[in-house]
Amino acid sequence: MKIVLGITGGVAAYKAAELVRRLQQEKLDVQVVMTRGAREFITPLTFAALTGRKVITEMFGAEDAAPANVESAIEHIAVAQRMDLLLVAPATADILGKFAHGIADDFLSTLYLATKAPVAVAPAMNVNMWEHPATQENLATLRARGVHVVEPDEGYLACGMTGAGRLAATETIVKKVCAVLGLRRDFEGQTVVVTAGPTCEDLDPVRFLTNRSSGKMGYALAEAAVRRGAHTVLVSGPADLQVPEGADWVPVRSTEEMRSAVLERASQANIVIMAAAVADYRPVAVQAQKLRRGAERLTLEFEPTPDILAELGRASATGHDQRILVGFAAETGGVAENARAKLARKGADMIVANDVTQEGAGFGTDTNIVTLFFRDGREIPLPKLSKFDAANRILDHILEIQERSH
Numbered sequence: 001m002k003i004v005l006g007i008t009g010g011v012a013a014y015k016a017a018e019l020v021r022r023l024q025q026e027k028l029d030v031q032v033v034m035t036r037g038a039r040e041f042i043t044p045l046t047f048a049a050l051t052g053r054k055v056i057t058e059m060f061g062a063e064d065a066a067p068a069n070v071e072s073a074i075e076h077i078a079v080a081q082r083m084d085l086l087l088v089a090p091a092t093a094d095i096l097g098k099f100a101h102g103i104a105d106d107f108l109s110t111l112y113l114a115t116k117a118p119v120a121v122a123p124a125m126n127v128n129m130w131e132h133p134a135t136q137e138n139l140a141t142l143r144a145r146g147v148h149v150v151e152p153d154e155g156y157l158a159c160g161m162t163g164a165g166r167l168a169a170t171e172t173i174v175k176k177v178c179a180v181l182g183l184r185r186d187f188e189g190q191t192v193v194v195t196a197g198p199t200c201e202d203l204d205p206v207r208f209l210t211n212r213s214s215g216k217m218g219y220a221l222a223e224a225a226v227r228r229g230a231h232t233v234l235v236s237g238p239a240d241l242q243v244p245e246g247a248d249w250v251p252v253r254s255t256e257e258m259r260s261a262v263l264e265r266a267s268q269a270n271i272v273i274m275a276a277a278v279a280d281y282r283p284v285a286v287q288a289q290k291l292r293r294g295a296e297r298l299t300l301e302f303e304p305t306p307d308i309l310a311e312l313g314r315a316s317a318t319g320h321d322q323r324i325l326v327g328f329a330a331e332t333g334g335v336a337e338n339a340r341a342k343l344a345r346k347g348a349d350m351i352v353a354n355d356v357t358q359e360g361a362g363f364g365t366d367t368n369i370v371t372l373f374f375r376d377g378r379e380i381p382l383p384k385l386s387k388f389d390a391a392n393r394i395l396d397h398i399l400e401i402q403e404r405s406h
Contacts, residue, residue, distance in 0.1 A: 001181055002029045004079060006088035006108045007047075008095045009037015012124040012167035017042070019089060020050045022174045025245045026183060026227055031079065032056070033108050037092070059107045080115035085181055089150070090124035090167045093135050099147070100138035118180050120148040124167035131164070150176050186399060188229030193269040194222045195262060195276035195308075197237035199255045203300070204287035212363035213277035215239030217328070220387040221273055222247045224395055233269070235261045237276055255279050255305035262308055266315075266323070271398055273326045274309045275352075277363075281305060313347025324398055329353040330363075339373045349401050350374055352394060360384050372397055 003023055007016045016032075023030050032047040033056045044055035056079070088095060088108070095108065099121070104110040112119065121142065129135060130152060143149060150173050153166040178185055196218020200208045215236060222234040223244035232247040235258060243249045250265075252258045255278050266272050281302040291298070309327045316325055327348040329339045332355065339353035351373040356362045361369040361384075368390045372380040374397075382393055 001027075001084040001183075002031065002082055003177065004031045004033055004083045004086050004111065006033045006035075006086065006091075006095070006111070007038040007042075008035045008088065008090060008092045008108070009040055010090040010092050010124050010167075011041060012090040013038045013041040015167055015170065016089060017046055017050060019170050019173060020047060022170050023177065024050075026174065026178060028177070028181075031083070033079075033111065035095070035106055035108055037094075056107055059110065077114055080111055080117070083115065083117050085117055085177060086112060086115055086119045087122070087173070087177060088120070089122035089173055091121040093123075093125050093129045093132075093138075096121065096123060096135060096138045096142065100141040118146075118148065120150060120173075120176055120180055122150040122168050122173050122176075123152050123165075125152075125165050127162070127165045129165070148176060148180055183227070185229035187225055187395070190230050190270040191233070191268055192222075192225040192230040192271045192273065193233045193235065193262060193265050194218050194225065194273045195235045195237075195258060195278075196222065197239035198277050199237045199258055199279045199305075200253050201255065201279050201282035201305070202286045203283055204289065204291050206290050209279060209282070210238075211277045211279070213237075213239075213330075214364040215241050215276075216364070216366065217368060217387050217391070218273075218275035219244065220391040221275055221394065224388060224391040228392075228395060230271075233265050235265070235276070255282065255308070259306045259308045259311070263311070266312060269323055270402075271324045271326070272312060273394075273398075274312075275328050277328075277330060278308060279305050307346075309346045309348060317347050324349050324401055326350045326352065326394070326398065330356045332357050335371065336373075336379065339371070343373050343375065350394075350397065370394075374401075 007013050020030050030051050031053055032051060034044055044057055047055045098109040099112050102113060104113050139149060150168045152164050153168055154164045155166050197215030198210045198213040200210045202208045219241045222232050225232040226244050226246040234247045235250045235252060237252060250261045252261050282305050284301040284303050312325055325348045327346055329342050329351050331338050331353060335353050335355050339351045343351045352370050353373060354361045354368060354370045358369055360367045366386060367384055368387050369384045370382050370390060382390060
């Protein structure tokens with residue numbers, strides 16, 4: 001979704017840089033518009049670097065551009081039609097007055113009149129300016145027109161006075177944006193542990209056993225959980241992926257390391273999602289020296305690795321731990337019967353199963369095709385989705401399980 005962030009001329013303009021980063025963490029596409037006053041406090045280059053986009057500063061292009069072209073002259077119309085939300089933070093008394101009275105003398109004020117998208121403002125100013133009847137009347141007018149107002153905080157102000165007028169906290173502004181856009185924060189207050197990627201079991205100092213898991217599904221789950229407000233712990237085997245901003249990343253390599261990391265954190269978790277492709281077997285003995293080519297055949301002895309999902313399931317069954325437990329089943333056939341058997345055997349609340357031989361559902365893809373299996377016998381097949389969208393659908397059903405259990 002596309003957000004236009006309008007920055008006006010107040011001391012709090014520097015806080016907009018942090019706000020841009022937080023909006024980006026919510027996977028929002030941010031376009032910055034700056035008034036002349038804003039540029040007295042912070043440069044457009046800062047926001048161009050953060051967003052990777054041109055910062056709009058003039059109604060008709062650069063001041064030294066002659067003549068102004070048609071594209072720049074109607075840019076406010078194009079931007080107004082493309083955006084999903086106009087957010088002004090900080091919003092000065094001046095811009096509030098312009099918005100309230102329909103004054104369009106720069107790009108931002110003209111953009112406000114030209115858009116039908118939702119508008120939110122986060123005022124920041126001197127306490128006397130904030131409390132002045134003119135400012136309050138302008139705010140009342142804007143509220144009556146449906147503009148969302150993020151009330152300023154109280155405290156010590158840059159002018160040396162104390163009172164209302166400080167720009168609201170970044171998290172408060174982001175929550176308002178998410179609420180206006182219908183983005184959910186429905187996992188707030190919950191801790192979610194997600195495992196991702198493969199595990200590796202050493203054969204000798206240079207060789208190991210692993211699998212084809214890229215970790216993309218687990219990382220998508222962690223990212224979705226973060227965006228929906230959860231304290232998210234990502235326990236990951238080797239994966240060449242960017243860690244979602246806001247997640248606590250715990251890198252591991254072997255199944256035993258993953259077991260230790262998960263069990264250490266599971267007691268504090270409301271939800272554990274075991275999306276990792278954990279190795280089922282490991283060598284009984286790791287060779288101290290590199291295995292050399294010699295005989296025509298090589299025989300190695302293997303033993304089962306710890307079954308982390310089953311161990312967590314047993315703890316839940318005995319009442320020692322109360323949490324939602326979700327497992328994954330990557331199958332090459334017999335998806336339903338294998339998933340049902342795994343659901344019963346592991347003591348999970350849900351199994352997410354897929355046929356990895358199916359196009360668009362295998363390892364390393366950006367999409368997935370999964371079926372959700374529940375204890376009550378329900379089976380819910382999901383269509384082919386991006387792994388991030390599939391992650392959100394899985395989280396939706398986890399919430400449903402929680403609601404049913406209460």
